[in-house]
Amino acid sequence: MAVDAGHEAVGIDALTYAGRSKNLTERPSNLLAFYRYDINVASVVGGILREHQPDAIVHLAAETHVSRSIESREAFLQTNVMGTNVLLEEALTYWLDREAHFFKFVHVSTDEVYGSLSPEEAPWTEVSPYRPNNPYSASKAASDHLALSYHHTYGLPVIVTHSANNYGSRQHPEKFIPTMIRQCMNGEPMTLHGDGQQIRDWLHVDDHCRGLLAVLERGRIGEVYNFGGECERTNEQIARIVWTASWPALKDMWGQNLSWHSPETFNMLKFTADRPGNDRRYAMDISKVRAELGWSPTRKIEESIHDVVCWYLENPNYGEDYGR
Ligand SMILES: NC(=O)c1ccc[n+]([C@@H]2O[C@H](COP(=O)([O-])OP(=O)(O)OC[C@H]3O[C@@H](n4cnc5c(N)ncnc54)[C@H](O)[C@@H]3O)[C@@H](O)[C@H]2O)c1
Secondary structure, three states: OOOOOOOOOEEEOOOOOOOOOHHHHOOOOOOOEEEOOOOOOHHHHHHHHHHHOOOEEEEOOOOOOHHHHHHOOHHHHHHHHHHHHHHHHHHHHHHHHHOOOOOEEEEEEEHHHHOOOOOOOOOEOOOOOOOOOOHHHHHHHHHHHHHHHHHHHHOOOEEEEEEOEEEOOOOOOOOHHHHHHHHHHOOOOEEEEOOOOOEEEEEEHHHHHHHHHHHHHHOOOOOEEEEOOOOEEEHHHHHHHHHHHHHHHHHHHHHHHHHHHOHHHOOOEEEEOOOOOOOOEOOEOOHHHHHHHOOOOOOOHHHHHHHHHHHHHHOOOHHHHOOO
């Protein structure tokens, strides 16, 4: 999206189990260069900055899957905290050398750093207290504090963003919506943690990217910006939305065998043990980005899920390309 808007971009990604290089090559991306490197390698990061002289860094590289972070925390601390520190350190050296040239370090984070809301509580604003509840959100919270500390202590032009749950095509198969779609395609029950009534706010990835672009172009240094979809849905509602969107294609695929699964007689849910410490509700107040950046979400999941579902149905084996 940044490239479409006329910016030149260079990518660094280690292509861990969660990375897929085809996500870059399947769409016209026109990256100036792509480096398959770990952000923890300071000499590489510094070398790339000196070679390409960027006006901004948008830092998205992270370990992101909450369930994995509950199983094992090491990679989350290494990439999300230590890796962020390497980027900040190298950015600081680079920025100081450039002497007052325009520069921004946009640190991309998550609404999960704010913890969990009850159904009655007001959505989070940029000044809500941090209350991360799992190792993933704790590591992202730590990286947010680190990023802002580089601004306060050294003047590095940092901006921190928090986004609600993203959805779109090409998402790793372990994420919630791709999992729901895959289970539909396989004729398996859609599995939900606990009672399935956890509420998440859903933001289409294109809206998130538009928001990050707005931050790059108009965001104020040292500020925090929250991006949400104003689209709070329970996990069970999402499963039903996915099923309804998948239904016409699945009916063609499976014929009459599927008649008992029609959206009206939906009985494709399976409830499993809840994730330890699972947050109940995430919700974002987006007044600040509306007023300051002129940004608002353009899509509701009920309308945009159709294209997303079609992409997964048309690319059933896309998951095999992860990690390369
Ligand atoms: N997906 C969401 O719903 C969501 C919501 C809010 C915020 N975010 C944030 O947006 C960013 C991107 O999220 P995502 O969902 O695309 O994550 P993802 O897990 O799908 O992808 C992470 C990417 O980072 C790369 N990576 C991981 N460790 C690396 C390292 N040490 N060095 C270089 N590259 C590395 C992986 O190869 C992969 O391409 C993250 O910072 C995440 O916290 C995501």
